[in-house]
Amino acid sequence: MQALYPDIKPYQTHRLAVQSPHVLYLEESGNPEGIPVLFVHGGPGAGSSPKSRCFFDPEIYRIILFDQRGCGRSEPHACLLSNNTLALIDDIEAIREFLGIHHWVLFGGSWGSTLSLAYAQAHPQRVLAMVLRGIFLARPEDLRWFYCEGGASRIFPDYWQEFDEVANRRADESWIDAYHRQLHGDNELAKMSAAKAWCHWEARCSTLRPNHDVEEHLLDTHTAVAMSHIENHFFRSDPYLQENNLLGNMAALAEVPAVIVHGRYDMICPLDNAVSLHERWPSAELFVVRDAGHSAFEPSMSDALVKATDEIAEVLVRQFSGEGA
Structure with missing residues (x-):
């Protein structure tokens, strides 16, 4: 089984001012002359972590991490x-231009897969390849699955009961x-109780087996x-998500190579998200991880993701060296 690459430190960090009042945290690690890869974190609002660098061979990749608006080390914190979504697409393009990158690989999981797809559909000429995990299409049925009774609540009724109690829902409220x-x-x-309960529900449902590190x-x-x-702000009122047509716009990515990795027991983003995407993306490969849920840090999921980035690197190195011509 392929393990994550060893921990590394960034060789450069940046503060990139975008639309006021937002200032993004941005970092680079790995090989400064390597294949540029952008790690697009989940949530929205989860931020990146040092372990996010470890899915990529640091001798081959120029690894770029950023924290999306309002989270992680970006400022202002929790700013809505x-x-x-449209602003985040613009931010990714601003990062590319700021770093002087012509085109790059996108690596995104969960909400990161949503945002990666949205960016790639807007700027397909900038995307060399994609590695996507735990596909979240952000359709109304996907939100109902996780935030209404009758979906994930039936798999985790005890966890849902706690989530429901903190909501203190009125009769006319979702x-x-x-x-x-x-x-x-x-x-x-x-407010703090609600914030913790919202995230605890997601953390508990993220892995096939309980994982203290994910919850922590x-x-x-x-x-x-x-x-x-x-998350609540986006899922409740984001115009892009309300008019979401990611599947309908997949023709824009017909020629973009991709690897889709999805856990069979993903209870946050059920496998039908990945299957529906793959049906509309013939150039993509779909790998169903048989003993994993949603988290990228389950051993079998990490194994599949590292193998995917290694595979993409091999193809791109061959392509740019002329060996595959």
Whole structure:
């Protein structure tokens, strides 16, 4: 089984001012002359972590991490102003231009797969290849699966009960709307309780087997506040997601090579997301990981993702050296 590459440190960090008031954290590691790869983190609002660098061979890849608006080390923290999918697409293009990159590989999981697809459809000429994990198409049925009764709640009824209790839902409210009310109320303790409960529900459902590290990361106060507010904001009112047509726009990526990796027991983004995407993307390969859920850090999932980035690197190195001509 292929393990993650060893921990490395960035050789360069940046602060990139985009649309006011947002300033993005951006870093580079690995080989400065290597194949550029952008790690597009999930959430929205989860931020990147040092382990995000470890899916890539640092001798081959120029590894670029950034924290999306309002999360991680970007500022202002948990800011919802001008924070939406179209703005994030523009941010990725601004990063590419700032770093002087002509085209690059995209690596995104969960919400990161959504944003990677949205960016690639807007700028297909800038994308060399894609590695996507835990596909989230952000359709109404995908949100209902995870944030309404009758979907994931039937698999994890005990975890859902806690999520439901903190929502304190009124009769006419959805769970997303109830959490919006809690997260933006006047009671600071209730707000923090809602932020933690929102993220705890997701963390508990992320892995096939309980994983303390995943829960600890998402329940960190800094992460939980940003992720709960930004996810709730996007899922409740983002215009791009409400008009979402990722599957309908797949013709733009017909020639882009890709590897799709999805856990068979993914309870956050069920496997039909990946199957539906693959049906519309003949140039992509689909790998179903038989003993994994949603998280990129389950051993079998990490194995598949590292093998995918190695495979993409081999193809691109051959292509640019002329050996595959």
